[in-house]
Amino acid sequence: MTEFQSDLLRSLSARGYIHQVTDPAALDALATKQIIPGYIGFDATAPSLHVGNLVSVMLLRRLQQAGHKPIVVMGGGTTKIGDPSGKDEARKLLDNDGINANIAQIRRIFERLLKFGDGPTDAIMVNNADWLDRLEYIPFLRDVGRHFTINRMLTFDSVKLRLEREQPLTFLEFNYMILQAYDFLELSRRVGCRLQLGGSDQWGNIVNGIELGRRIDGADLFGVTTPLITKSDGSKMGKSVSGAVWLHEDQLPHFDYWQFWRNTDDRDVGKFLRLFTDVSLDEIARLEALEGAEINHAKVVLATEATRLVRGGEAALAAQTTAEQTFAGGGAGESLPRLRIDEGQIGIVQALTVLGFAGSNGEARRKIAEGAVRLNDIPIKDERYEIILDQDAPVKISLGKKRHGLLERG
Known part of the structure; x- marks a missing residue:
């Protein structure tokens, strides 16, 4: 492991965030001398981010914790095109009203994890529609487009994979990587941004932005990417049996969010504690060394701390209490989905x-046929079963050992 001098790269390295860094020695030296404004872009395709986005959000939190300035770039402009990275088909395009409504909702997540304000290390949120919507096509092609070759663009994974699978890649999407590179140039000019962070699939786009800034403005810019976050079984982080694990409580109840983390595989507990909580590295080392049934304590710490960061302390405590009542006491906690x-x-x-x-x-x-469904802890194997509800007593419905809900008469 590289021995870094700056708090920023030491922290990112120790917690497992670093996959690739452009010119790590120069970035490390810069981070010891001055505050570095760094950004990550988030397209506003839904009213909430999900757990798959959380490592990027946490990167900005680590940046601020190390004394630097996070810049949240909302893709009001790029959402109108769609990032082809990791996609087999073009995504549904949203209008301005839909995009702006999503941005307003997503901001709530960042306000829980970052400190916003006017101070030198306070986070800011900007919308790339502020500059992308104003571009004139011919001047943009002449001034920016000439720095990109089709030859190189065709080598990017986001393009190659779509073409190899014989999936259509529109000219609209093909422009995405140019616009993302231009974002970096604009941010360096507007707010002195020196660093772009992102997932490993964004490496080519980040390098494009660095090279564009150097060629047009002579700017000295940097990039850091995280590894692809997978579970020990090889599956991609961010999905559960029932779909995306949303960060917003509007899309996923607190208890379900807590339970997602509580269900972490034993082998992933240490890694996820480092990435998704503020628990100290010494305490994480102690927790991940637990064996047998004791590892469940580490999973409860992971679930509660991960929930506290994204949903708040009250939500985390309520979810933990509900779990204790449901699993240990055989009752039905107040925070179960209803x-x-x-x-x-x-x-x-x-x-x-x-x-x-x-x-x-x-x-x-x-x-139901597998015997995985229970009502008030009694197995139900008839798919035609009708649940009759009393006015006063809710019915607890369970799927397996880890999913529970309450049915109530309205």
Whole structure:
């Protein structure tokens, strides 16, 4: 492991964030001398980010913790095009109203994890539509487009993979990498940004921006990427059995978010504590050394601390308390996801799908046939079972040992 001198790169390295760095010695030296403004871009394709985005959000948090300035770039402009990285097809395009509404919602996440303000290390949020929407096509092609070759652009993974799979790649999407590079140039001019951070799939785009800044302005810019965050079973971070793990409570209840982290594989506990919590490295070393049933304590710490950062202390405590009541005491905690039913009756298949425990009626039926579904801890194996609800007593519905919800009469 490289011995860095700056708090920034030492912290990123020790916690497992570093995959690649452009000119690490120069960046390390700069970080010991001055405050470095650094940015990550987030396209506003949904009203919430998800766990797959969280490593990038945490990168900005680490940047600020090390005494530097985070810049959150919302892709009000680039969202209108779509990043082809990791995609097999073009994504649905949103209008300005939809994009702006998503940005307003996403900002709430960053306000929990970063300190915003006017100070030298306070975070700022900018929208790349402020400059991209004003570009004139011919001057942009002449001044910026001439620095990019089709030959090189075709070697980027985001382009190669789509072409190898014979999936259409529109000229609109092909422009994305040029616009992202231009973002870096604009940010260096507007706010003195020197560093772009991102996932490993963004390496080519980041290098493009660094080279564009050098060629046009003679700017000395840097890039850092994180490794692809995977689980020990090889699956990509950010997905659960029932879909994306959203950071916003509007899209995913607190308890489900807490439970996602509590279900972490034993082998991943140390890695995720380093990446997704502020727990000290010494304490993480102690926790990940636990064996047998004691590792469950480390998982509770991971779930509670990860939830505290993104959802707040009250949400984390409520989710932990609910888990203790549900699993240890056999009760039904207050923070379990709830479904109110006005009619007082609902089929068990519909209940599973509406709660999000199953992605389809077919999946719900399979789970019932497997004996994985219980009502008030009693197994139910009849897919035609109708749940009758009393006015006063909610019914606890469970899928397996780790997913629980409450059905209540409205």
